[in-house]
Every structure is written in C-alpha cells, then in structure tokens.
Amino acid sequence: SGRIFMGVALFLLVQISLIHDVRTEESYGDFDDDAEPEEYSDASENLFLTVGATRNREDDLEDVWAMRSWDGEVQWDDDVALLNGRNFHRFVQQVPHVLVQFYAPWCGHCQKFEPVYRRAASHLRMERVEAVLAKVDAMAEPQLTRELDVAGFPSLHWFAYGAQRSYGGGRRNETLVNWVTYHARADAVRTVSCMREAEDLLLEMGAEEAVL
Numbered sequence: 651s652g653r654i655f656m657g658v659a660l661f662l663l664v665q666i667s668l669i670h671d672v673r674t675e676e677s678y679g680d681f682d683d684d685a686e687p688e689e690y691s692d693a694s695e696n697l698f699l700t701v702g703a704t705r706n707r708e709d710d711l712e713d714v715w716a717m718r719s720w721d722g723e724v725q726w727d728d729d730v731a732l733l734n735g736r737n738f739h740r741f742v743q744q745v746p747h748v749l750v751q752f753y754a755p756w757c758g759h760c761q762k763f764e765p766v767y768r769r770a771a772s773h774l775r776m777e778r779v780e781a782v783l784a785k786v787d788a789m790a791e792p793q794l795t796r797e798l799d800v801a802g803f804p805s806l807h808w809f810a811y812g813a814q815r816s817y818g819g820g821r822r823n824e825t826l827v828n829w830v831t832y833h834a835r836a837d838a839v840r841t842v843s844c845m846r847e848a849e850d851l852l853l854e855m856g857a858e859e860a861v862l
Contacts, residue, residue, distance in 0.1 A: 747808075
C-alpha cells in the first residue's frame, strides 16, 4: 500500500514523448511516423519524474523569521541575518534558501554594497519570498571563510537546502531580488527516478508520514 505524507505539496511531471493508453486504446503526445509509443497503464510503473516539492509557505516563513528569537544565537541587522562560525551551519540547513555575503569591514566595495543588500533583504521579506539574506564578517571568521572557499569581497554564495554554490546575479537591488526570487522557486525542483526517491525527498523537505 502507498505511504501518505502530510505538510508538503508534491508536483510530478512525467517525461514521456508519446503515450499509448492501453485502457482507452488512445495515443497522444509528440507523434512521429517512426516512433513507437510507450504503453501506459499505471503511473506508478516506469516513471522518470521531475519533482517540485514545497512545504506550506506560511509555515516556512514563520519558521524563518522566528529565528529572530533564538535567544541571541542569531542577531539581525534589519532583515539581514548576522552569521558566524557558531550558528552558520545550523542556519543554512534550517532555512531553505539563504544568500550569504562574506565581507570585510575595511572593504570599500562592501561598504558601497551594504545599503543595496539591506534594501534587497527587506524587499524579499515584504514580498514573502522564501529566502533570507545573511552576511558573515570574513575577518572575524577566517576558519569559516576558508572552509567555504571564499575569495574576494564582497563574495556572495547561495545555499539551497544546505547545498552551496556561487551567486550568479548582479549587484543592483532589482537584479539581486530577481535572481533570489527565481532560484528560491527553481531550486525546489528535483529529479528522481522512482517513487522511493520521491518519498525520501518528501521526508527531506520536512513532510511527516501520516499515521492511519
């Protein structure tokens, strides 16, 4: 019997170019005179799925901004989280999408970028985008900076469900907001090859298996 999960919406895209439904004897899809249709009778068999999973948005946002009350473990500069070696890994694992700026207090480019970054953080919160902007003082956290292979300041790194990659957007408010908004949605899409992988993804995204 199938397993039932609660708290996550799962969207499935079945990647099949030509389908023949053995129940209705109808064929449809991307037709080609030489193509052989795939027989299709049960969506649980022979699936290659593109999966988009997202938890309840309101719950996610409440979780993110509730981190302001971590008994001082995470401090905030307006809507920018201030991270360090003690709270960094927990934060990027617990918050689905985080853009982190590594900066040096003496860096002129960092000082110029600071108001842009703060405005972008406030804009994302007002628009209820499921992402948080954070920053790390690289001079105060040399070990964390080396661990994450940060080179140059300001250096922006994107964390989606704990996985790190370099930021690929611009440094103006509009381009930064657009990049973060797009990737906060796009990075929720995963590819799986079987239902077991889909179930594991649901658990990873915070779903709870229902007890019936």
